[in-house]
Amino acid sequence: MSDYYYLPLTPGFFSILVVLVLGLLLLLQLGLLRYAYLRLGVSSGAALLLLAGSLIGSYFNIPVGEMAGHRVVVGEVVDFLGMRYPVPLTVDRPGTVIAVNIGGAAIPALMSLYLLIRYELWAKGAIAVAGVALFVHWLATPVPGLGIVVPVFVPTLATAIVAVLLSRESAAPLAYIAGSLGTLIGADLFNLGHIGRLGAPIASIGGAGTFDGIFLTGIAAVLLASFYAPPPRPKPI
Numbered sequence: 001m002s003d004y005y006y007l008p009l010t011p012g013f014f015s016i017l018v019v020l021v022l023g024l025l026l027l028l029q030l031g032l033l034r035y036a037y038l039r040l041g042v043s044s045g046a047a048l049l050l051l052a053g054s055l056i057g058s059y060f061n062i063p064v065g066e067m068a069g070h071r072v073v074v075g076e077v078v079d080f081l082g083m084r085y086p087v088p089l090t091v092d093r094p095g096t097v098i099a100v101n102i103g104g105a106a107i108p109a110l111m112s113l114y115l116l117i118r119y120e121l122w123a124k125g126a127i128a129v130a131g132v133a134l135f136v137h138w139l140a141t142p143v144p145g146l147g148i149v150v151p152v153f154v155p156t157l158a159t160a161i162v163a164v165l166l167s168r169e170s171a172a173p174l175a176y177i178a179g180s181l182g183t184l185i186g187a188d189l190f191n192l193g194h195i196g197r198l199g200a201p202i203a204s205i206g207g208a209g210t211f212d213g214i215f216l217t218g219i220a221a222v223l224l225a226s227f228y229a230p231p232p233r234p235k236p237i
Helices: 011-029 034-040 044-057 102-119 122-139 154-166 171-195 211-226
Strands: 061-067 077-080 083-086 096-101 141-143 147-149 202-205
Touching: 011 044, 011 211, 044 102, 044 211, 061 102, 061 202, 096 102, 096 171, 102 171, 102 202, 102 211, 122 154, 122 171, 147 171, 147 202, 154 171, 154 211, 171 202, 171 211
Parallel strands: 096 202
Antiparallel strands: 061 096, 077 083, 141 147
8 A cells, every 4th residue: 555655746846835834824923814714614734634634645645546558657756847746656557547636636526515515606617617627628739658737837727717706705715726726637637548658656535736726726826716705694504
């Protein structure tokens, strides 16, 4: 099982995300981001727990299946658009293991479901997720030895724009939902057919190649949208 425990980015790039979370902690303590996260529908403490859980959970992948294919790269580091992604060292066996990343897929998906239920954003959420998924799918690139990779910042900006256009009142939760689910669907799920030809030892849904985009989207898109939207009024569940 140790083959499925690894960081989605090299330590240097992963440390940038850690520093970003520490910076958010400082801003939250100063009260500067309090209303941004209230617009998302969670307290500052819950927001930090969510971010920390995503970072820690990104180390863990749960195998859910395997696809036939040819192994071409094992135990190396792949460079793509300035980012560096580690390829896990595994026993050289044919095929690619399909896994679900805890921090990049499971936690964002559960949080998105909670927001969909709390704010009853089913229709607008579906439209936003579909729009972001199509855009991210257009940007996603199959990388041999690694899997599917998405440029980091472009999906974030697209998510904020879509959320604000669809609903200024609920832009923040809508941005999180669309950014998380849209990236997972558009990048990973829509490209499962390419995985077997890439020679990746493990293809992690929400892991290496897409985790950084999902993580930053969960932060930046929500904050960007929050600046342009009044606090939403949650409906009782």
